[in-house]
Amino acid sequence: MKTVNQLRKDNDFALRGDADRKRRVWFTLSIAVSLQLGISLSHARARNLYPGAAQDQTTRSSDSGPEGIQRGRKLFDANCSGCHGPEGRGGSRGPDLAGGHFKHGDSDSAVFATITKGLPDTGMPAFRLRDEEVWDVISFLRSRRETGQADPLKVEEGKNLFFGRGNCSRCHMVNGQGGRLGPDLSSTDSPMTQNYLAHAIRDPGSSLPVDKGAFAGIGADRLKKYAKVTLIYPDGRRITGVRLNEDSFSVQLMDQEERIHLVLKQDVKQVVHEHGSMMPAYDEKMLSDAELENLVVFVMNLKSK
Amino acid sequence: MIEKSWGSIVLCILSLGVVWAEGNVSPDRLVHSRSEPENWLTYSGTYDGWRYSTLTEIDVNNVHELVLQWAFQTGSTERFQATPLVADGIMYVALPNNGAVALDAQTGRSLWHYARTLPSDIPTCCGHVSRGVALSGNKVYMATLDGHLIALDSKTGNLVFDREIDDYRKGYSFNLAPLVVKNNVLIGPSGAEFGIRGYVDAFDTETGRRNWRFYTIPARGEPNHQTWEGDSWIHGGAATWLTGSYDPELNLVYWTTSNPGPANFGEHREGDNLYSCSVVALDADTGQLKWHFQFTPHDLHDWDANQIPVLVDLDIGGRRRKLLLDANRNGFFYVLDRTTGQFLFAKPYGHQTWAREIGADGRPVELPGSRPTAEGVDVCPGLFGVTNWMSPSYSPQTELFYVAAREECGRYFSSDQAFENGHYWFGGHTTAREDAWGALRALDPRTGQLRWEFRYASPPMAGVLSTAGALVFSADMEGNFMAFDARSGQNLWHVQTGAAIVASPMTYSVNGKQFVAIASQSALFVFGLSGGPVRVVSGPEGTREKKTSGNRR
Numbered sequence: 001m002k003t004v005n006q007l008r009k010d011n012d013f014a015l016r017g018d019a020d021r022k023r024r025v026w027f028t029l030s031i032a033v034s035l036q037l038g039i040s041l042s043h044a045r046a047r048n049l050y051p052g053a054a055q056d057q058t059t060r061s062s063d064s065g066p067e068g069i070q071r072g073r074k075l076f077d078a079n080c081s082g083c084h085g086p087e088g089r090g091g092s093r094g095p096d097l098a099g100g101h102f103k104h105g106d107s108d109s110a111v112f113a114t115i116t117k118g119l120p121d122t123g124m125p126a127f128r129l130r131d132e133e134v135w136d137v138i139s140f141l142r143s144r145r146e147t148g149q150a151d152p153l154k155v156e157e158g159k160n161l162f163f164g165r166g167n168c169s170r171c172h173m174v175n176g177q178g179g180r181l182g183p184d185l186s187s188t189d190s191p192m193t194q195n196y197l198a199h200a201i202r203d204p205g206s207s208l209p210v211d212k213g214a215f216a217g218i219g220a221d222r223l224k225k226y227a228k229v230t231l232i233y234p235d236g237r238r239i240t241g242v243r244l245n246e247d248s249f250s251v252q253l254m255d256q257e258e259r260i261h262l263v264l265k266q267d268v269k270q271v272v273h274e275h276g277s278m279m280p281a282y283d284e285k286m287l288s289d290a291e292l293e294n295l296v297v298f299v300m301n302l303k304s305k
Numbered sequence: 306m307i308e309k310s311w312g313s314i315v316l317c318i319l320s321l322g323v324v325w326a327e328g329n330v331s332p333d334r335l336v337h338s339r340s341e342p343e344n345w346l347t348y349s350g351t352y353d354g355w356r357y358s359t360l361t362e363i364d365v366n367n368v369h370e371l372v373l374q375w376a377f378q379t380g381s382t383e384r385f386q387a388t389p390l391v392a393d394g395i396m397y398v399a400l401p402n403n404g405a406v407a408l409d410a411q412t413g414r415s416l417w418h419y420a421r422t423l424p425s426d427i428p429t430c431c432g433h434v435s436r437g438v439a440l441s442g443n444k445v446y447m448a449t450l451d452g453h454l455i456a457l458d459s460k461t462g463n464l465v466f467d468r469e470i471d472d473y474r475k476g477y478s479f480n481l482a483p484l485v486v487k488n489n490v491l492i493g494p495s496g497a498e499f500g501i502r503g504y505v506d507a508f509d510t511e512t513g514r515r516n517w518r519f520y521t522i523p524a525r526g527e528p529n530h531q532t533w534e535g536d537s538w539i540h541g542g543a544a545t546w547l548t549g550s551y552d553p554e555l556n557l558v559y560w561t562t563s564n565p566g567p568a569n570f571g572e573h574r575e576g577d578n579l580y581s582c583s584v585v586a587l588d589a590d591t592g593q594l595k596w597h598f599q600f601t602p603h604d605l606h607d608w609d610a611n612q613i614p615v616l617v618d619l620d621i622g623g624r625r626r627k628l629l630l631d632a633n634r635n636g637f638f639y640v641l642d643r644t645t646g647q648f649l650f651a652k653p654y655g656h657q658t659w660a661r662e663i664g665a666d667g668r669p670v671e672l673p674g675s676r677p678t679a680e681g682v683d684v685c686p687g688l689f690g691v692t693n694w695m696s697p698s699y700s701p702q703t704e705l706f707y708v709a710a711r712e713e714c715g716r717y718f719s720s721d722q723a724f725e726n727g728h729y730w731f732g733g734h735t736t737a738r739e740d741a742w743g744a745l746r747a748l749d750p751r752t753g754q755l756r757w758e759f760r761y762a763s764p765p766m767a768g769v770l771s772t773a774g775a776l777v778f779s780a781d782m783e784g785n786f787m788a789f790d791a792r793s794g795q796n797l798w799h800v801q802t803g804a805a806i807v808a809s810p811m812t813y814s815v816n817g818k819q820f821v822a823i824a825s826q827s828a829l830f831v832f833g834l835s836g837g838p839v840r841v842v843s844g845p846e847g848t849r850e851k852k853t854s855g856n857r858r
Contacts (some may be wrong), residue, residue, distance in 0.1 A: 247783035
């Protein structure tokens with residue numbers, strides 16, 4: 001049997017991966033460290049994050065400290081990640097839970113009920129866990145969210161970059177303003193962590209897919225989002241864009257002018273699945289580390305609303 | 306087949322539709338089900354597991370004219386995995402949450418509906434699904450998620466008996482279509498991920514009493530018990546959650562088993578873990594084990610061997626042999642002698658990185674670095690294998706074996722997890738790689754060689770149907786239901802059903818009009834050639850004339 005420390009080490013394997021990912025983790029850690037030094041974020045205790053928590057009828061039977069979170073992670077891996085993804089960021093069978101948005105109620109008691117009673121006809125089963133285990137899972141979920149008070153100056157600088165020199169709004173929309181080629185960064189459906197965001201801005205071409213839990217494989221929606229695709233027509237014409245959907249017979253994409261193309265594969269000569277992203281990589285010449293930090297703070301601050 | 310006494314009564318009645326025929330499904334009808342292609346009396350169509358129909362009305366020349374004839378909506382968003390059965394103009398469908406309906410197979414109108422209240426705390430890995438019902442005599446059988454076997458009256462849906470078989474709280478749950486063999490209804494539980502001990506049970510079709518049980522994990526003192534270290538056999542898994550096949554001449558039932566538990570961690574269950582990841586041949590009358598063959602000894606990748614055994618007689622090595630074809634989850638296509646279980650050969654039919662080959666003794670030659678580790682190791686195929694429970698098909702017309710193949714690798718993690726009743730017990734977890742795809746493949750069963758493939762955008766979970774119209778039907782996770790030329794793989798027809806398809810198609814006919822059915826999410830879609838229902842009008846001296854209501858057939 002393993003010691004508690006060994007088990008804790010085991011739990012960290014959800015964060016590790018192959019050598020490439022390790023390198024990227026170190027890369028982003030170095031950015032994250034400098035971000036952390038600058039950003040005055042505090043990891044609030046989960047209990048204080050939600051206004052509804054004060055009115056909870058259900059009483060926690062275990063505390064939500066680091067040990068509870070680690071236990072919760074292990075339970076989450078074993079029971080939940082198959083549908084909700086290894087970091088709770090969503091699989092095809094289960095929605096994202098890491099962003100703090102719980103469709104069926106985000107209070108402690110609501111999440112407790114969802115886990116223990118399930119949601120009939122949605123595919124979410126009832127889980128037979130002890131009360132303290134459920135609370136550990138909830139602690140783990142709460143810990144996935146990073147929030148806190150953001151420096152308003154950095155938010156303002158970031159916003160100026162986003163809509164100005166950074167040109168992010170060319171492709172990204174926030175709160176209804178901006179472009180359509182990339183994901184809506186104010187959407188609660190696809191929340192991100194600071195590390196992921198910083199890395200995605202510096203190196204969007206590297207694949208940072210959320211490793212989907214295995215049981216996601218038997219849901220629909222398997223295709224990678226925002227894949228870059230080029231259509232080659234019989235007359236030689238080429239159109240490159242972001243794929244909206246694809247199957248054996250058709251492909252739907254949005255080109256860089258935000259025109260939607262609805263195409264039958266029988267009408268094109270070839271469909272090329274490109275490597276990399278439509279998003280350019282913002283290196284230090286384009287965006288200094290300080291500017292990157294401001295941008296990240298701005299985007300993360302959107303999500304805490 | 307309508308017996309003579311009923312036949313004359315039917316023919317005397319003037320009607321514009323189908324008269325309710327007897328619908329009594331005898332053991333003899335089941336043995337000879339291939340001779341009544343207008344019906345689909347058992348899960349795979351016939352006992353040999355071919356999922357093949359001799360109907361020819363729909364063929365390569367007219368399949369592109371298929372149109373929707375009717376749809377039935379279940380009202381549930383649980384996965385719809387069922388194969389409908391048809392007997393004498395009535396279709397029987399198992400619904401999610403263990404409901405069931407009987408429909409007029411020509412129009413889709415329901416005749417009766419059975420609903421079941423399930424407990425809210427059923428531990429189940431994969432949804433409140435049922436892959437189908439079974440028919441015998443005048444009864445419809447369903448095995449339920451809460452561990453029961455029920456029989457319904459086929460004319461009314463009234464409950465005839467309801468027997469509790471096992472405790473669902475311990476993970477024993479039934480989601481398979483039962484198999485009726487003579488006077489027995491055969492079922493087996495799922496739940497290896499909850500540490501059950503698997504079995505195949507045979508219940509009397511009339512009384513529901515158990516006639517025999519075969520445990521897929523031998524107890525102390527029984528042969529092969531020593532392939533389990535210590536007490537690991539008690540929660541060893543080897544679940545039996547997919548319908549088997551049957552050879553009436555040999556009187557052998559072929560059933561397949563799931564992985565040993567815990568799936569990804571083997572250090573407390575050293576040994577081959579028989580009869581997990583195997584096919585077992587059981588005497589149909591006694592349940593006695595005649596032979597077994599294990600595809601993946603001491604499995605660590607959750608590669609359940611619950612695939613349909615396909616029984617074909619072919620010339621191999623210069624003589625006619627009774628074969629069992631198995632496209633296994635572990636990525637190899639196996640050919641065995643189904644009389645003795647002798648291993649003949651195996652060949653990969655999809656990408657796999659875990660074995661150099663299957664040796665002459667039928668055992669895999671494992672490649673180093675394929676076992677799960679705490680840090681995670683990349684292996685192909687992934688958790689769901691190169692194929693899974695979805696039905697393959699064999700066509701005697703093309704002599705090809707058709708299988709839905711998944712090209713998806715996985716990263717496997719192991720961890721030492723203690724068993725706890727009712728809790729998921731994997732001993733690790735697996736993630737799926739995003740660069741996955743799939744294909745419908747046609748294999749030459751004599752060699753395992755690929756004859757053709759049709760590529761899908763993602764790994765499929767739907768089964769295959771082949772017909773004497775030289776057609777193959779299958780479906781993808783993007784919702785397309787498709788027909789292909791069975792000889793070349795050319796796609797001849799497709800329709801978008803609007804949701805991922807995780808069921809296997811079937812076909813039947815009513816008054817000479819052929820229908821093809823597929824379940825997709827919350828609807829059953831039934832297609833046929835245009836022209837409306839066929840009218841049967843009685844003529845002089847018991848003859849019948851067919852008139853269509855439309856201008857075209």
